[in-house]
Amino acid sequence: MKIESWLKSNTFHHSAFWDLNALVEEKQKQDLKISLCIPTLNEEKTIGKEIVIFKSELMQRYPLLDEIAVIDSDSSDQTREVASAFGAQVFLSKDILKKYGEKRGKGENLWKAIYQLEGDILVYIDADIKNIHPRFVYGLVAPLIYRPEIHYVKAFYDRPLASSQGSRPSGGGRVTEILIRPLFSLFFPELTALIQPLSGEYAVRRQVLDKIPFPIGYGVETSHLIDVYHRWGLQAIAQTDLDRRVHRNQHTRDLGKMAFGILQTFLKRVEALGILSNLPELSTTLRQFQVNNNLFEEIPLKIIEEERPPMIEIPEYRKKFAHA
Amino acid sequence: MADVSSEQENRVADSFEEILTMLPFIKEASQALREILLANLVMIGEIPSPTFEEDRRVEFIQNRFVEAGLHNASADEMGNALGILPGTTGEQNILVVARVDTVHPLSLDHTITLRPQSATGPGVGDNALGVAVVVTLPILLELLDLELQSNLVLMGASRSLGRGDLEGLRFFLSNTEIPISVGIGVEGFPLGQLSHDSIGMYRGEIVCTVPEEYDWTRFGATGAIVTINEVINQIQEIRLPRRPRSTIVLGSIMGGQAYNTIATNAVLRFEIRTESEQIGEEIFHQMEAIISDVSSQTGADISLDVFARRRPGGIHYRHPLARATRRIMSALDIQPRKSPSTSELSAFIGYDIPAITIGITYGERQNTPEEEIIIEPIFTGLAQLTGVLLAIDRGFCSEN
The missing domain is CATH 3.30.70.360 (Alpha-Beta Plaits)
Structure with a gap:
């Protein structure tokens, strides 16, 4: 599929789906169940607002969502208390599929949500969005409801307040532009059409989600895109412009950790797909530096990108979702 | 003279009992709208709305009025959001108004933080909560299965503060063909505020x-x-x-x-x-x-x-509207606090329309980026507003 035609047919703006009555009607006609998963780690400041808005707008006013669940990584603040006070189902990640142990990372929560939640479609929304709005959910879910051939819808954010030129650069964050896009350009050129491949908001059909592995750390989004693209093709992926997303900014040092984790995942995927072979054993230590009293000091940081297998391989899952 | 007013007081009290006994039920039932009200509060409050630049907030309110099925849901040329919930007889027209503008500039981060007990952010109480209550009112009345005889005119008033000088509400009152019988100004806080005269x-x-x-x-x-x-x-x-x-x-x-x-x-x-x-x-x-x-x-x-x-003016302390409101507040254990107003009330006074301004909950740090309101008393505030509406609707607040 050519990038140009994909951009025309599979790139949406949330405003195209403003008619929530029509969307809910179509969802009910297809007898679909939709679950919202919010993975959390110390998000007490923003979680209450997210739940109230989604519950009010997309459960009570327009019944688009069937369940809202917070999957928490043992937050030390009041995240779980706040979420539950506003009526969300709250789960501790480590309590789900206990037999398989506990791993630290957002990908772990996303993976366990596949088992815990009931929906035919799962929507993942990060908990740190300051300007939360119902469009973050309906903009991602709508292409799956209206277009059966689409399986995976990714968010992007591209609506500057003002632009003086007809054309302007459109892109993702720093890690996307200096790591992911160059890597995709080298190995998966069609995936470069995704404006923000690392965005943490996406909606996926269960039958796709349970068949792909889940890196538990920084690499989960990159890995998803490569796997969905490899198995179902670019036509199964879509992206929706959700205008603006206001969130915390990360320090460059943190972005370095992120890039390191993503790079590990990326190399594992290309090796697994046979695109690269005979890779040496890679170090899992990121080495960053700081200056202390004019002396340079190394700060080594262990970042191991572990991976969970496709959920369909877990017997408990197959039993719970017998149809799967 | 004393006898007459005492007689009137008793007559009102007798007829009033039904409304007073409904108040605890209204307060309890309104809890069901917790999410809807708080979602409205957050979405309204996060749209910056400095005086003369209220368009986006007004558009949101207008959409809410359309969704609620209000008649004539629209924005007028002064940028006020308006909608009418028709009554069964339409003999009276009650205007419920909340100002939509704030003192905060567009450039300020308008993020609202919601905690189980409180909401914090610029303008959250002054007056995003007042506006949220006005847009949630049709749903509340439907939930309570209350059908008013009077037409309810709901309004988000623009250009109220500073140099706005109540331009939005004044424009509406001087140009509308709807004869407004009574006005209620809704402010986020403080609960207990009762303004019926203006300095x-x-x-x-x-x-x-x-x-x-x-x-x-x-x-x-x-x-x-x-x-x-x-x-x-x-x-x-x-x-x-x-x-x-x-x-x-x-x-x-x-x-x-x-x-x-x-x-x-x-x-x-x-x-x-x-x-x-x-x-x-x-x-x-x-x-x-x-x-x-x-x-x-x-x-x-x-x-x-x-x-x-x-100009100074307003209704007297003994006016049936002021008296009925005080009794409703007392029945809800709200301590009424008479507070002369320079806000929306003044516009009503200019047109000799009996009016009051009431608050919905308690709050602090008004007009700072850390403005905060307490959530739980909001439901008492909603019961108070509904009680006053019923009292007006059933004719207990009229001097005639």
């Missing part, structure tokens, strides 16, 4: 500018800040009567450019507040004289710009 007010700015070619060797040649300080000193010497109560509020001062540059401009913002129209006029003339005097002494250019005026 007189002059709001303005004193602007001091020192010309570029100023002769710095002359007396007082220390720039605009020192000059405006002299104006302040003289204003402080104005003798204010104890009765009728009057005060001069010096609200804000700005001036100068840097540490080491003599200021060439300074601005003082003030309000004269008084229970007497005549006293207000006198204070205003004294300020004019002070400015003329300081200007001639220093050679600085000083102007006095009054851009908002309110």
